Amino acid sequence: MNATLGIDIGGTKTLAALVGPDGAVLDQARADTPAARGPDAVLRTAADLARRLGGTGPVGVGAAGVIDPATGVVRYATDSLPGWAGTPVAEALARRIGRPVVVDNDVNAAALGESWAGAARGHAHVLLVAVGTGLGGGLVRGGAVDHGARGGAGEMAHLPAPDADKLTCGCGRTGHLEGVASGTGLARAYRLRTGADVTGREVAARCVAGDAAAAEVLATAGHALGRTLAGLVALLDPQTVVLAGGAGSALLPHTRSAYAAERLPVHADVTLVPAALGAAAVAVGAARAAMTRRATRLPADPGPVDPSSRPRSVTFPHTTETEPQ
Numbered sequence: 001m002n003a004t005l006g007i008d009i010g011g012t013k014t015l016a017a018l019v020g021p022d023g024a025v026l027d028q029a030r031a032d033t034p035a036a037r038g039p040d041a042v043l044r045t046a047a048d049l050a051r052r053l054g055g056t057g058p059v060g061v062g063a064a065g066v067i068d069p070a071t072g073v074v075r076y077a078t079d080s081l082p083g084w085a086g087t088p089v090a091e092a093l094a095r096r097i098g099r100p101v102v103v104d105n106d107v108n109a110a111a112l113g114e115s116w117a118g119a120a121r122g123h124a125h126v127l128l129v130a131v132g133t134g135l136g137g138g139l140v141r142g143g144a145v146d147h148g149a150r151g152g153a154g155e156m157a158h159l160p161a162p163d164a165d166k167l168t169c170g171c172g173r174t175g176h177l178e179g180v181a182s183g184t185g186l187a188r189a190y191r192l193r194t195g196a197d198v199t200g201r202e203v204a205a206r207c208v209a210g211d212a213a214a215a216e217v218l219a220t221a222g223h224a225l226g227r228t229l230a231g232l233v234a235l236l237d238p239q240t241v242v243l244a245g246g247a248g249s250a251l252l253p254h255t256r257s258a259y260a261a262e263r264l265p266v267h268a269d270v271t272l273v274p275a276a277l278g279a280a281a282v283a284v285g286a287a288r289a290a291m292t293r294r295a296t297r298l299p300a301d302p303g304p305v306d307p308s309s310r311p312r313s314v315t316f317p318h319t320t321e322t323e324p325q
């Protein structure tokens, strides 16, 4: 069976999946990420899962942090993976498992996975927003992740947002979208309003149970997110917007109505849909990145190349011959 391995390295769990040519998950395995023991232990865990599942060809990895897509080195990471910044993930993992490794940011990988085989299947232009503890975004254009100049394109956490004035963002400033539309943001807003110190998940649960303050906090967050997404659709012109993450589903009804109200008529067919791949989204997208990256490597081979089959620079523009010299 021609299956590609994708690995999701997160702050708490590592999930590896064998993915078929149509995006189906054929087998998977997971382990706790030994984050506190440092990058070597994290990569050893990923390599163990890779050996257990097998697969053929390059291995794709979706990992937390800002990743340099050309080198697979972590440019920036949060405290969820101590010491992760600066780790040459692609090179170090390739050495451990003896296969080429392609690395991207986990939210970028999820966006690619949903675009290829999930909620936005068949759409080449997709914006994904992931609302968990924090807020992440990924942008797929022409069927490939758009990385921007340094791997950070599609991030929307630090866009200015309505109703975020008193809320501190993960970056330490106030007034940003993540400050209001994230699990942490829900918890902070609820504490400001009620004095109660609970998690964002608990705020969502209290809303379902009829807590009026929790309902207002969720409505405010969903409204801010929906308006911002409508603006991003005007800027980026995707075919579909995918909302992922645990807090994302809690915010979906408010986000959807604010998005629909704010969206321009020309974008009336750009739907906002919940993510469909669940826990496997990052691994599926990472596998897809490995499949397409394999194609972008062909021009480096010494043999003759049929011009009609010449690979286009769709996935990792930093590494192909079409990069401006």
Ligand SMILES: [Zn+2]
Binding pocket: 157, 158, 169, 170, 171, 172, 173, 176, 178
């Ligand atoms: Zn910020």
